[in-house]
Amino acid sequence: MSRIAKQIFDWVDERAGLRELSDKMLNEPMPGGSRYAYVFGSILVYIFVIQLVTGILLMFYYAPTADHAYESTQYIINNVEYGWFILSFHFWSSSVMVVMVVIHMSQVFLWGAYKKPSELVWVVGTVLFVLVVAMGFTGYLLPWDQRSFWATTVGIEIADKVPLIGDFIGQFLRGGPTTGAHTINRFFVLHVMILPLAIMGLATLHIYLFRKAGPAGPYKGTHGELTRTSEYFFPRQVYKDSVAIGIVFLITCALAFYEPVELLQEATPEPGDYNPIPEWYFLFIFQMLRYEMFSGEWGQIIGSIVIPMAFMIWLVAIPFIFRNPERRLWKRKLGIATWALILFAVAWLTYDFSITEVH
Amino acid sequence: MLMQPKIKMKVVGSDRDVGEVANVIADPVAKTISHIVVRTGDRGQRVVPLDQIAEVSEDVHLRCSAVTVSGYPLLCRGDYTTVHQQEVAGLEARLDVEPGEILIPVPEGDRDIPRRGFFTKFTVAINAVLALPLAYPILKFLIHPMYGAYDNTWVKLARADQFSDVDAPRSYRFKKTLKEGYLERTFDKSHWAMKASPETLEAVYQGKDLEFRDKNGDVYWVNRRNVPYIVYSGKCPHLGCGYKWRSTKKYNMAFLCPCHLTIYNIAGSVLTGPAPRTLDVLPVRVTPGGDIETIDVEYKAGLVGRVRVI
Numbered sequence: 001m002s003r004i005a006k007q008i009f010d011w012v013d014e015r016a017g018l019r020e021l022s023d024k025m026l027n028e029p030m031p032g033g034s035r036y037a038y039v040f041g042s043i044l045v046y047i048f049v050i051q052l053v054t055g056i057l058l059m060f061y062y063a064p065t066a067d068h069a070y071e072s073t074q075y076i077i078n079n080v081e082y083g084w085f086i087l088s089f090h091f092w093s094s095s096v097m098v099v100m101v102v103i104h105m106s107q108v109f110l111w112g113a114y115k116k117p118s119e120l121v122w123v124v125g126t127v128l129f130v131l132v133v134a135m136g137f138t139g140y141l142l143p144w145d146q147r148s149f150w151a152t153t154v155g156i157e158i159a160d161k162v163p164l165i166g167d168f169i170g171q172f173l174r175g176g177p178t179t180g181a182h183t184i185n186r187f188f189v190l191h192v193m194i195l196p197l198a199i200m201g202l203a204t205l206h207i208y209l210f211r212k213a214g215p216a217g218p219y220k221g222t223h224g225e226l227t228r229t230s231e232y233f234f235p236r237q238v239y240k241d242s243v244a245i246g247i248v249f250l251i252t253c254a255l256a257f258y259e260p261v262e263l264l265q266e267a268t269p270e271p272g273d274y275n276p277i278p279e280w281y282f283l284f285i286f287q288m289l290r291y292e293m294f295s296g297e298w299g300q301i302i303g304s305i306v307i308p309m310a311f312m313i314w315l316v317a318i319p320f321i322f323r324n325p326e327r328r329l330w331k332r333k334l335g336i337a338t339w340a341l342i343l344f345a346v347a348w349l350t351y352d353f354s355i356t357e358v359h
Numbered sequence: 360m361l362m363q364p365k366i367k368m369k370v371v372g373s374d375r376d377v378g379e380v381a382n383v384i385a386d387p388v389a390k391t392i393s394h395i396v397v398r399t400g401d402r403g404q405r406v407v408p409l410d411q412i413a414e415v416s417e418d419v420h421l422r423c424s425a426v427t428v429s430g431y432p433l434l435c436r437g438d439y440t441t442v443h444q445q446e447v448a449g450l451e452a453r454l455d456v457e458p459g460e461i462l463i464p465v466p467e468g469d470r471d472i473p474r475r476g477f478f479t480k481f482t483v484a485i486n487a488v489l490a491l492p493l494a495y496p497i498l499k500f501l502i503h504p505m506y507g508a509y510d511n512t513w514v515k516l517a518r519a520d521q522f523s524d525v526d527a528p529r530s531y532r533f534k535k536t537l538k539e540g541y542l543e544r545t546f547d548k549s550h551w552a553m554k555a556s557p558e559t560l561e562a563v564y565q566g567k568d569l570e571f572r573d574k575n576g577d578v579y580w581v582n583r584r585n586v587p588y589i590v591y592s593g594k595c596p597h598l599g600c601g602y603k604w605r606s607t608k609k610y611n612m613a614f615l616c617p618c619h620l621t622i623y624n625i626a627g628s629v630l631t632g633p634a635p636r637t638l639d640v641l642p643v644r645v646t647p648g649g650d651i652e653t654i655d656v657e658y659k660a661g662l663v664g665r666v667r668v669i
Contacts, residue, residue, distance in 0.1 A: 181539035296635045356620075
């Protein structure tokens with residue numbers, strides 16, 4: 001049997017070049033050898049695949065229309081076997097993905113791995129970051145409960161304030177003046193078609209550019225040492241990635257199991273007792289907009305548009321600002337200080353939100 | 360099989376040395392070497408066909424003489440690409456050469472650069488001609504539901520005799536039926552309404568009737584300053600959340616938005632928080648039957664001025 005299997009494989013391989021392809025994919029020399037520090041890119045690929053699989057499963061029952069979205073989501077949670085788990089797993093994976101993206105980016109930044117020749121890897125990565133956040137935002141509306149409705153309504157009101165094109169963006173996303181039937185269709189097509197295709201394309205480009213530039217490797221060690229200790233991606237790094245992915249899988253399972261998604265009331269512009277709050281990774285900006293300095297028409301534009309845009313531009317520009325080839329952490333005080341400041345600001349704003357009473 | 364010539368090998372003619380192998384030229388169809396490029400002593404590079412090779416050992420031995428070699432055509436580099444520029448499937452597996460430039464002849468029809476430019480330009484032009492007429496229908500298709508007419512119908516919020524106390528606002532729900540595209544839905548919505556004391560009325564209207572204008576600037580309704588009922592839009596003018604009338608630590612009873620914590624007084628003015636304007640006063644009328652009615656107007660949040668959205 002195995003002889004026949006081998007003959008079939010050889011026949012296919014002769015025509016498709018599978019061995020050569022897999023050799024090229026797996027025999028990627030990693031200077032300095034495999035490490036647990038390198039697992040985050042693979043974790044993100046894994047979560048993306050999980051989101052595709054669970055997302056496709058949810059579409060077997062979900063109806064993206066304003067009159068049935070809520071009911072069909074309730075049906076998934078309450079009636080379809082394991083529906084609650086698949087939906088919750090999808091929900092929690094999105095949060096885990098945001099965390100992993102932040103870790104992945106922080107690591108590349110702190111290691112100086114975005115520096116020449118890897119600038120484009122970083123630039124494409126920042127676009128992927130925006131797409132992942134957009135996936136979170138568009139997915140949030142789909143269950144069509146009060147949480148969904150108000151997060152989207154407020155989110156689009158913010159987009160509406162972008163100078164010149166804001167009104168068009170807002171109307172375009174909503175498909176009209178208010179969050180309603182067209183909005184859910186539009187968010188659905190963004191969430192399940194446009195954004196995933198964009199992520200697939202750009203992630204492929206990201207990995208291609210990464211392979212083209214080669215792994216940055218550790219920031220210390222002589223060339224000779226790194227060559228001597230270098231290892232292929234397979235098997236040791238693939239093993240380490242798998243261990244890390246297993247841990248992420250278990251954490252997500254635990255979150256889905258102990259904190260399953262529960263819907264609030266169906267979406268309606270009558271808030272009742274519900275106090276709108278966005279998903280946790282938007283809380284810092286939510287809290288920021290409460291501050292006096294971001295009040296009024298212009299304060300709000302500064303807080304919700306100018307600062308995030310400036311941050312994104314800074315993010316994209318990082319490889320072109322910090323061009324010194326020095327990669328050692330302790331020699332890059334400005335970069336480290338900026339990174340620490342941003343993370344501290346986000347953490348502090350989120351903490352401040354948690355201690356602010358609505359009174 | 361003949362051992363294949365390799366780059367840098369010495370080339371020996373039938374009479375004497377002629378130079379060394381500078382390149383090999385591959386036939387992309389047959390996937391074999393068809394010529395060698397011999398760098399002769401005078402720095403010229405001659406293209407010698409493979410059938411002139413008698414033997415390949417340490418050196419390449421030619422059948423012909425050095426004079427014959429100098430009669431072969433000079434290499435015209437522009438007529439060739441390399442394997443770095445052109446994918447020839449399976450070529451490498453069949454060549455036994457040292458790594459280096461394997462030259463592949465460009466098809467003769469493609470050596471004419473002006474024609475290449477012509478084809479490039481017309482390919483772009485044809486695709487543009489196909490794409491441009493599609494852009495307009497696609498745009499119209501996508502923006503179809505975005506800009507509709509305003510709805511100025513009156514909706515009943517409450518009955519005038521429900522208001523026993525003055526300056527005691529309550530949220531009044533009503534059913535709104537909306538047809539979006541093909542889908543007609545009925546859902547709950549609410550606005551705040553109250554019977555206002557003369558002081559509150561004065562604070563809200565500041566001695567003037569309040570005019571409501573449509574897109575063309577025509578007045579579609581006027582709130583008279585002496586009508587004691589006030590309706591505030593349920594949408595917070597900061598970012599569109601729903602606010603509540605409740606006791607607050609600093610201001611006693613006030614309108615408070617739980618999102619970004621703007622607090623408004625009974626007259627809708629901002630006491631604290633980020634909102635850029637006062638609460639939105641909506642058209643109000645009392646029917647002969649004693650119903651308090653309003654038009655479900657909504658303004659854009661986040662702006663100082665009022666831009667109507669529905």
